[in-house]
Every structure is written in C-alpha cells, then in structure tokens.
Amino acid sequence: MKDNYFCPECHNPLERLSGCGAVGYFCNTCKILISKQKMLTYEEVKERDYKIKNIEHENTKDQ
Numbered sequence: 510m511k512d513n514y515f516c517p518e519c520h521n522p523l524e525r526l527s528g529c530g531a532v533g534y535f536c537n538t539c540k541i542l543i544s545k546q547k548m549l550t551y552e553e554v555k556e557r558d559y560k561i562k563n564i565e566h567e568n569t570k571d572q
C-alpha cells in the first residue's frame with residue numbers, strides 16, 4: 510500500500526510500468542503517463558481531498 514502512487518488529475522491509483530531500465534507510472538483513467546514529479550503519494554491525495562472539502566465548506570458557509 511505504501512508504494513502506491515496516485516494520479517494528480519483524477520486521484521486514482523497509478524499502474525506501475527517497468528521496462529527499458531526505467532520505471533513509469535500510468536493512469537488507466539486518464540490514459541496518460543505520469544512523471545515522478547507529478548504523481549502523488551497517498552498522504553498527498555488525502556491532503557488535497559481535505560483541502561478541497563475545506564474550500565467547499567468555506568463556500569457553503571458564506572452563502
């Protein structure tokens with residue numbers, strides 16, 4: 510579980526691809542390769558979801 514990485518666009522788990530001496534990560538939902546710089550760890554996904562929920566909560570409070 511701790512080796513899982515997630516798509517920065519859709520937050521779905523990435524599939525680990527290895528070959529040609531390089532390791533890549535592919536999002537089956539977006540159908541794109543995700544670079545190591547862009548992919549998210551589980552903690553980062555949780556943090557982003559938390560921030561999104563907080564922003565939505567703030568917006569509903571103002572209305």
Ligand SMILES: [Zn+2]
Pocket residue numbers: 516517518519520521536537538539540
């Ligand atoms: Zn994706």
